[in-house]
Amino acid sequence: MSARIIDGKAEAIRLRARIAEEAAQLKRSHGVVPGLAVVLVGDDPASEVYVRNKATQTREAGMASFEYRLPASLSERALLDLIEELNVRSDVNGILVQLPLPPHISAENVVNAIAPEKDVDGLHPTNAGLLAVGRPALVPCTPLGCVILAKTVHENLRGMDVVVVGRSSLVGRPAAQLFISESCTVTVAHSATRDLPAVCRRADILLVAVGRPLLVKADWIKPGATVIDVGINRVAKDSGGTRLVGDVAFEEAVQVAGAITPVPGGVGPMTIACLLANTITSTKLRLGLQLAA
Numbered sequence: 001m002s003a004r005i006i007d008g009k010a011e012a013i014r015l016r017a018r019i020a021e022e023a024a025q026l027k028r029s030h031g032v033v034p035g036l037a038v039v040l041v042g043d044d045p046a047s048e049v050y051v052r053n054k055a056t057q058t059r060e061a062g063m064a065s066f067e068y069r070l071p072a073s074l075s076e077r078a079l080l081d082l083i084e085e086l087n088v089r090s091d092v093n094g095i096l097v098q099l100p101l102p103p104h105i106s107a108e109n110v111v112n113a114i115a116p117e118k119d120v121d122g123l124h125p126t127n128a129g130l131l132a133v134g135r136p137a138l139v140p141c142t143p144l145g146c147v148i149l150a151k152t153v154h155e156n157l158r159g160m161d162v163v164v165v166g167r168s169s170l171v172g173r174p175a176a177q178l179f180i181s182e183s184c185t186v187t188v189a190h191s192a193t194r195d196l197p198a199v200c201r202r203a204d205i206l207l208v209a210v211g212r213p214l215l216v217k218a219d220w221i222k223p224g225a226t227v228i229d230v231g232i233n234r235v236a237k238d239s240g241g242t243r244l245v246g247d248v249a250f251e252e253a254v255q256v257a258g259a260i261t262p263v264p265g266g267v268g269p270m271t272i273a274c275l276l277a278n279t280i281t282s283t284k285l286r287l288g289l290q291l292a293a
């Protein structure tokens with residue numbers, strides 16, 4: 001049997017269309033154009049591609065995009081000054097500082113300087129804390145996308161056994177919190193977990209966010225389980241050049257799982273769509289509007 005392939009690209013297109021409608025509605029009813037500021041420090045080529053895609057998709061959704069491309073030599077003080085300026089601007093609803101930052105700048109100081117109500121990456125300790133106490137406001141984009149994809153397979157996640165492999169503050173931890181909020185029974189596994197394959201085999205939903213190419217094999221997966229592969233790893237091809245693979249050995253896993261996200265084309269496209277969704281959320285919070293369930 002071959003698993004259903006979860007089409008993250010198609011789901012992201014649907015989500016972006018809903019966001020564009022919400023942006024148009026905010027403009028009609030409140031005269032507000034949601035604005036997203038994206039700050040890139042240095043010239044990392046991968047980060048440059050992400051920033052360009054974010055800006056394009058922001059504009060396509062009818063929102064305003066403000067991009068700041070700054071030299072790698074920028075001081076931490078200058079970056080904090082820019083964030084303070086963006087924090088008080090009424091046309092900026094969301095602020096995202098592209099990580100990683102050059103080594104002389106503390107990512108922690110920078111994330112902490114962003115006003116929590118504009119922290120569309122959901123990384124500020126206030127937003128992480130709200131998520132941990134079950135009052136999610138702005139939540140990290142990638143885990144949010146993972147939950148949306150899981151819900152395309154299971155309308156109601158209540159009572160499901162979820163195993164999250166990886167405990168980063170960007171993906172694993174917030175993903176675990178989101179699944180708890182969906183009334184799942186959640187296990188978080190990581191590099192010190194004993195007998196990881198056996199832990200994974202308990203999962204109705206297995207989310208893997210490790211960064212190790214093809215770590216999870218077919219016999220780690222319970223037959224019929226839903227597998228969400230967050231990993232993005234560039235590996236050498238036998239025929240020369242490189243290709244992207246996930247943390248799950250897709251070709252064998254697809255024979256066992258009930259549903260699975262491919263890499264690329266699974267979780268990846270959802271991340272920017274969720275960033276735009278968070279920008280709409282922060283705009284609505286500022287206007288005191290009800291958030292969609």
Ligand code: NAD
Pocket residue numbers: 142165166167168169170171172189190191192193196209210211212230231232233267268271
């Ligand atoms: P990270 O390095 O911060 O965290 C990795 C986690 O995996 C750690 O908690 C560690 O304990 C755990 N781990 C490491 N080796 C392990 C092992 N052998 N067995 C079990 N657990 C192990 O990484 P991250 O930022 O969470 O990213 C994870 C992966 O997801 C990377 O490949 C990254 O590129 C990808 N990613 C994708 C998106 C997206 O939009 N699709 C977004 C963020 C990250």
